[in-house]
Amino acid sequence: MNVEKIILKPKKTKGSGKLRVCGYARVSTEADEQKTSFDEQVMHYSRTIEANPEWEYAGVYADYGITGTSADKRPEFQRMIKDCEEGRINLILTKSISRFARNTLECLTYVRKLNDMGVHIIFESNHIDTRTAFSEMLLTVLAAFAQEESRSISENTIWGIRKRFEEGVTRWCRLYGYEKNENGEYQIVPEEAAVVQKIFWLYEHGLSAREICAYLGEKGIASPQGKPKWSTSAVGHLLANERYAGDILLQKTFVENHITHKPVRNDSTEVPSFYIENHHTPIITRRQFERCRKIAEMRMSHGEKMGKRTCNQYPAAEKLRCPYCGSVLYQRSIPSLPHHAAGWCCEKGGDACRGFIMRSALMEEALLEAYRRLDPEKVEGKAGSPRFGKAAALTLEIKKEYPEMASVEYWWVDDLIDHIEFGAHSRTELEIRRLAALGEDAADDRTMKVFWKCGLITTVHSGVVTGKDHPASIAEVHWRGVERELMKQEGETA
Ligand SMILES: [Zn+2]
Incomplete structure (x- = not known):
């Protein structure tokens, strides 16, 4: 998708002194009475500015030149931009887009540049005031045309676009809320x-x-x-x-064939769509x-459209790592478990990886426990860190709102967790008891480590309570079943 993103700046509050306003004029050298024209424009701007009690006169800048001269060849224009940079101007009055810039692309470049400095422009004959969101939108729509702008855009064209744009915008369809x-x-x-x-x-x-x-x-x-x-x-x-x-996404309207004037649906491949943030x-x-x-x-992707409700089984997908090879675990229903319950297993590695299937329900319990144990004070300690500061702020915000989570849900898992590692649940209860009886070290790592995005790590017991819930036991039963199935199939084909 060719979507251009525009982030509108918050509007400035009024009342902080007078606005410093200047005029920008461009006088055509083709005109015979250029001197008169120049004086007239200077008079026009000084009168307009002085007539407004909220404005302060900041001068008039004027370049001589034929239509189509680019901004870098206009010394007064450059002087004006420099004065804007130095904070001497808040608002520029100019007659039209075509006077201000060579084309809409150049116009937009300067509108954005000035907007970043907090300087706005009023295009008198186009009735565009860049202080309003509406005009930013209009200018942005013009940018779509600028891409293929080999000819110069006439005032009439701009008016035409403006009119259609207004029609599009004012065609208010009811939006609930x-x-x-x-x-x-x-x-x-x-x-x-x-x-x-x-x-x-x-x-x-x-x-x-x-x-x-x-x-x-x-x-x-x-x-x-x-x-x-x-x-x-x-x-x-x-x-x-x-x-x-x-926000507003503009993409369907405003695209029109210049020659036939037939509306063309914007599929975002020919001209950009515009996503405008902070519009209202x-x-x-x-x-x-x-x-x-x-x-x-x-x-x-999990088939809600088909009436299934599987979402809550998957929030942790892509976060869980195989204890043996480190690959991402996949969830599948395990026939050896009651009700074919879901389990996480590795699809990458060899035998060792196969010795591990974590029941989804146990993983979720452990994850909720890890979240409960996540200490806000420790999270706050990460707030100053350049690497984790942003994540820590978000974590704190969520933790404050929800001290505990009732279920594993995609949004918070994704907001908070980087990844989850399991200890090597290599031994079954039976093995451990046998080893212990022989006096050998039966220690086994039955933990789940949650690596939070805020840089903290919480280690919890992975929820294995009985032998049959042990990942290794589940895996053993499961793979034995798979092998049996394979042998049966081989027997049938033989
Ligand atoms: Zn693995």
Whole structure:
């Protein structure tokens, strides 16, 4: 996917003194009355700026040059940028995009550069004010056109794009949780926002879309269409909608064939899509949104669509390491276990690896215990570390909210755990007893080590309580069964 990411800066608060405003003019040398034109533009900007009580006049910069001169060949433009860098200017007034820059790509480059310095631009005839999110979006859409911009974009073209863009933006489709205020901005509807938050919360705590629908029905919460029952697809769409995290993905609109003017659907291969962060007030945190997206992806791959609910068996996948060869363990149902329970085993190594199958339920118990034992004070101790600081902050945040976890869920496993190692569970209970009777060292490593992302390691007993739960015992029975099956097959084919 060719998605360009834009992160909007928070708007500056008003009232901290006057804005220092300058004008930028470009006077065409083709014009006969260039002197008049120049004076007129200087007058225009000084009047406009002085007429505004919140503005302070910071001068007018003007270059002579024909249309299409790049910015580095315009000395006044460069002087203005330098003054911006030195903090002498907060806002630039200019007539249009085509006066300001050679093309939209150049325009965007400078808009971004200036935006980073906290300097904004008003393009008068284009009615674009880069202080608003809307204009940033418009400029970004223009960038899509800039890619193939061999011809210069005429004012008319820009107007045309702007108009279509506005149509696209103002075509407000109802988004549950929000309404639009008179300025066309997203405004939260508190009662609906509470439902949205609840849905995300339930999903990240292991409920499926179907279960969430049932829950909402029980509570008598009407669907966005006002129906008594929510559909799973309504819940699914809601969970996948980045707008609840305050972002917007623009990709379907605005792409048009310049020659035929027929709309073209943007499949993100020809022109970039735009993901705009911090576009409006979020209802849920970005972390929650990401979490739910991850869970949804996982469920998709594990067949929730087919009505199965296998998600909670897999959160630790790819975190668990084989005690013998270090490979990632895989989960499979073990026929030798009651109810064909799930177990983790190694698919890479040889005989030693085969001597280890960890029951999923035991691993999960041990993992919950490890989380319980994770000491917030020790986590805090890692906060200053350049390598683990960020992970430690996240760990603390989660630990504060959930001192204990009720179940192993993908989101927290992924947020907190780097990987998990097992001790070499090489001996069965029987072997240990026999060795002990012979007076030999029967020590066996029956631990599980959780390597937290915050840099700490918690060692717990891996939950083996009886002989039949021992990884080696399970493995022994399992592989014996597999061998029997193989021999039977060979016998049949012979
Ligand atoms: Zn292995």
